[in-house]
Amino acid sequence: QLDDHMLYKTIDEEYGLEEMCNNLVKDMNEYGVCVLDNFLGRQKGIEVLDEVKNMYSAGYFKDGQLVASKDKTNNRNIRGDKIAWVDGKEKGVSNIRFLMNQVDAVITLANRMVNNGKLGHYKIRERTKAMVACYEGKGSHYVKHVDNPNRDGRCITCIYYLNVDWDVSESGGLLRIFPDGWSDRVADIEPIFDRITFFWSDRRNPHEVQPAHRTRYAITLWYFDANERELAVRRYQRDCESLRKAA
Numbered sequence: 104q105l106d107d108h109m110l111y112k113t114i115d116e117e118y119g120l121e122e123m124c125n126n127l128v129k130d131m132n133e134y135g136v137c138v139l140d141n142f143l144g145r146q147k148g149i150e151v152l153d154e155v156k157n158m159y160s161a162g163y164f165k166d167g168q169l170v171a172s173k174d175k176t177n178n179r180n181i182r183g184d185k186i187a188w189v190d191g192k193e194k195g196v197s198n199i200r201f202l203m204n205q206v207d208a209v210i211t212l213a214n215r216m217v218n219n220g221k222l223g224h225y226k227i228r229e230r231t232k233a234m235v236a237c238y239e240g241k242g243s244h245y246v247k248h249v250d251n252p253n254r255d256g257r258c259i260t261c262i263y264y265l266n267v268d269w270d271v272s273e274s275g276g277l278l279r280i281f282p283d284g285w286s287d288r289v290a291d292i293e294p295i296f297d298r299i300t301f302f303w304s305d306r307r308n309p310h311e312v313q314p315a316h317r318t319r320y321a322i323t324l325w326y327f328d329a330n331e332r333e334l335a336v337r338r339y340q341r342d343c344e345s346l347r348k349a350a
């Protein structure tokens with residue numbers, strides 16, 4: 104019999120894609136943040152989670168950066184997230200590839216929409232590889248930061264969460280965004296299974312991951328604005344050129 108979760112719209116129904124894109128455009132233009140639940144549907148989500156767990160046990164993840172621990176006593180440094188980059192063509196990542204294609208479909212359609220302007224004023228043509236991240240519990244966290252503080256071309260951060268039955272009250276791991284538009288409020292986003300979060304990558308959205316006390320998996324994609332990216336690449340090439348001359 105159909106479990107209730109099977110009743111949720113999944114993206115492959117045309118209606119689902121259209122409706123998701125409308126939500127995305129509206130929320131991004133209004134808040135700069137958008138959260139969509141049941142993005143892939145339970146079965147597909149579990150298949151992605153299994154692939155990530157296999158990658159993890161196969162040792163694909165590099166040690167996360169060391170974050171100085173608060174208690175200086177036993178100067179136990181807490182590791183932040185451990186990450187692995189996936190471009191989707193590797194062996195054994197077909198479900199992660201499926202996720203990447205689904206997000207591409209939503210972003211591409213949303214960027215083409217005419218109603219209340221495109222997605223911001225961006226022209227989105229490419230993205231990064233998928234950054235698969237794992238927080239190993241034991242208080243690992245990510246300090247407050249901006250993803251793209253210096254116009255490197257990234258305009259949208261997109262994070263897909265894989266944590267089944269996650270309870271923030273006991274496991275922490277909250278994503279807290281401090282949208283600059285609202286000085287008094289924050290956006291607290293629980294990293295729950297099959298949830299996808301989008302937000303502008305620049306200084307409008309400083310964010311942090313609060314200490315996690317259970318293994319916490321997430322897959323991040325960053326989408327580039329074509330113009331900002333082109334300028335950033337040119338700047339980078341000029342910098343390399345002047346460094347070469349100075350050497």
Ligand SMILES: O=C(O)CCC(=O)Nc1cc2ccccc2cn1
Binds near residue numbers: 236249250277294321
């Ligand atoms: O997992 C979440 O809820 C978000 C975590 C997060 O912000 N991760 C992250 C990870 C990063 C890794 C390298 C460089 C920049 C980075 C910026 N942000």
Ligand SMILES: [Mn+2]
Binds near residue numbers: 248249250310
């Ligand atoms: Mn970040």
